[in-house]
Each structure stands twice: as C-alpha cells, then as structure tokens.
Amino acid sequence: MSPTTFHDDRIEFVQHGDADGWIEAVAAEMAQTLNHDINEVGRARILLSGGTTPAPVYQALAELDVHWDRVEVSLADERWLSPQDRxxxxxxxxxxxLKRAEGAHFDPxxxxxxxxxxxxxxxNLQAQHSQPPSLVALGMGNDGHTASLFxxxxxxxxxLESTLPYAALDATGCPGANxxxxxxxxxxxxxRQCRQRLLLLRGKQKLQVxxxxxxxNDAQQYPILNAINLEGARLRVHWAD
Incomplete structure (x- = not known):
C-alpha cells in the first residue's frame, strides 16, 4: 500500500512529507481551532493525549500566538498515576x-x-459544566486502541455504551496498557462532543493498522473506529513516516 494512495471517505487523510512539516502543520491547525473558538465564544477547551508522538507538536503549539489565558487544557485519557508521575x-x-503556554488552565x-x-x-462533572471541547488530539496504538479504549x-x-464523557477502564491483560x-x-x-477530532500518526505500521x-469495521477489535464512526466532522488524520 502506498501512502499517497490512501483514501477512505470516512476520514480526512493529510499526508506530510517529513516530521518537521507534520509538527508544524498539526500545531498550526490546533492553534487555528483554539483561536477560532476564543474569537467566537471567548474561550476554548482542548483535550490532549499522552505518548512520545504528540510531544513535539505540543512544544510547537506552545510557541504559537494563542490567548492561553482563555484556554482550558485537559486530557483524552490518563493512567491511574499521580499527575506528578513522569x-x-x-x-x-x-x-x-504548559511550561510555555503561560496562563492556560489545566484540569488533570x-x-x-x-x-x-x-x-x-x-x-464528568467538570466536562458537563465546561463548554464542549474545541478539539481532541488522539493517538493510536499498534493494537488499534485510542485514548484508553483497549x-x-x-x-x-x-x-463504549456509556452516556457520560469519561469512564474508568481496567485493561489488565491488554499488552498496549503495559x-x-x-x-x-x-x-x-x-x-462526539468534540468539535474537531485529530488523529496524529507516525510511521508505516500505524498507517497499516x-x-x-x-x-x-469492527469497533471492538479496533477501538479507533469509535473516533471515526461518529456523526459530525470527520476525523482528520495527520500522518508522516
């Protein structure tokens, strides 16, 4: 499969020529989305994922022109660890x-x-009393998980059946949970509540997954489909080798 021929109407697929271009483009798109909501409603909310893949994007995003004092930052998922744990x-x-995005409010x-x-x-209480997220930045594991849906x-x-934004999950026995x-x-x-959904991928193996x-089309075997098979804006996939 050639990446240049990747096409599926269920997603928006954006290919980047190299890692630097990928970082720059994703950070710029995220900043544009945040600034749009700040200009429209006065504030913005962003949900971020962990992992080594998005870290350089977050570094680049922190350097862009965003009114961080009007941005609430939270997470797509979290390990059951102290927020101070590395x-x-x-x-x-x-x-x-956050070390560079001065003034942003962080809700772990x-x-x-x-x-x-x-x-x-x-x-869930915090989510219900906050404005809908401007965007969520997701990753995907080699097992097809996203967030902590293993x-x-x-x-x-x-x-998957919950009617609340967040749920507890025990992934004992799932290799991807380490x-x-x-x-x-x-x-x-x-x-579904997120206005824009981004999936940040690097490498041919992730593209194959x-x-x-x-x-x-099996959302139990490949939970990433639960971010794709939703009404509203299509999932935007940013990929670079």
Whole structure:
C-alpha cells in the first residue's frame, strides 16, 4: 500500500512529507481551532493525549500566538498515576505545553488522594459544566486502541455504551496498557462532543493498522473506529513516516 494512495471517505487523510512539516502543520491547525473558538465564544477547551508522538507538536503549539489565558487544557485519557508521575499524561502535557503556554488552565483527570471512581465522577462533572471541547488530539496504538479504549479489556463494552464523557477502564491483560492497566478514558459519547477530532500518526505500521481497522469495521477489535464512526466532522488524520 502506498501512502499517497490512501483514501477512505470516512476520514480526512493529510499526508506530510517529513516530521518537521507534520509538527508544524498539526500545531498550526490546533492553534487555528483554539483561536477560532476564543474569537467566537471567548474561550476554548482542548483535550490532549499522552505518548512520545504528540510531544513535539505540543512544544510547537506552545510557541504559537494563542490567548492561553482563555484556554482550558485537559486530557483524552490518563493512567491511574499521580499527575506528578513522569509516566502520567499530565506530566507530559505540563512538560511539553504548559511550561510555555503561560496562563492556560489545566484540569488533570487524576486527583492526588482520590479513588478512581471519584476521579471519574469529577471528570464528568467538570466536562458537563465546561463548554464542549474545541478539539481532541488522539493517538493510536499498534493494537488499534485510542485514548484508553483497549481491545479485549473487560470494561470496553461498558465504556463504549456509556452516556457520560469519561469512564474508568481496567485493561489488565491488554499488552498496549503495559504496566498501567487502570485508566480514565474518553468514551465515544465524549468524543462526539468534540468539535474537531485529530488523529496524529507516525510511521508505516500505524498507517497499516488504520487501514486494517477501516477494512474490518469492527469497533471492538479496533477501538479507533469509535473516533471515526461518529456523526459530525470527520476525523482528520495527520500522518508522516
């Protein structure tokens, strides 16, 4: 499969020639979306994912002209770790975005000393009392998971059917969860509320997984489909090798 021939009407696929171009274009699109909502309604809200793939995008985004004091930053998902833990998504976002994006309000999903169900309750309460997210930046694992919707997890069906933005998920036994099986994750209901949905991918293997997911149309085996098979704007996939 040649990346230049990748096409599926269910997504908007944007190919970039190199990593630098990918970083610059994704950061610019994110800034444009935030500024649009700031200009229209006075504030913007963005949900970010962890991992090494988006980190340079967050660094570039922090340097762009955005009224960060009017932006609420939160997460698409989180490991059941202290937000100060270097393996948490909160830590990655702080290090790569918030240190430079002065004035942005950060709402981590995990609260120190609070049990997981209480953190999920608080996350849903916060989401319900905030404006709908301007955008969510998602990643995808080689197993087809996105956010913390892992194929084969015992809580997956419940999370997919939830009518709340966030759910707890136990991914024990799922290789993609590594040593952090307990998670808080956006649900399809939460994804549906996002005005714009971006999927940030690097490398041919991820592109092949995306093609397999689209060909299978099995949202349990490939949870990334739960970010694709939604009404509203199509998922925009930014890819570079």
């Amino acid at each position: 393996d948490s998504n909160a830590w990655l976002v702080r290090e790569n975005l 999903l995990v609260r120190i000393g609070k049990p997981l169900p209480e953190c999920v309750y608080t996350a 194929p084969g997890s015992k809580d997956l069906a419940r999370a 040593q952090w099986p307990l998670r808080i994750t956006l649900t399809p209901h939460g994804l 995306l093609r397999q997911a689209l060909d299978s």
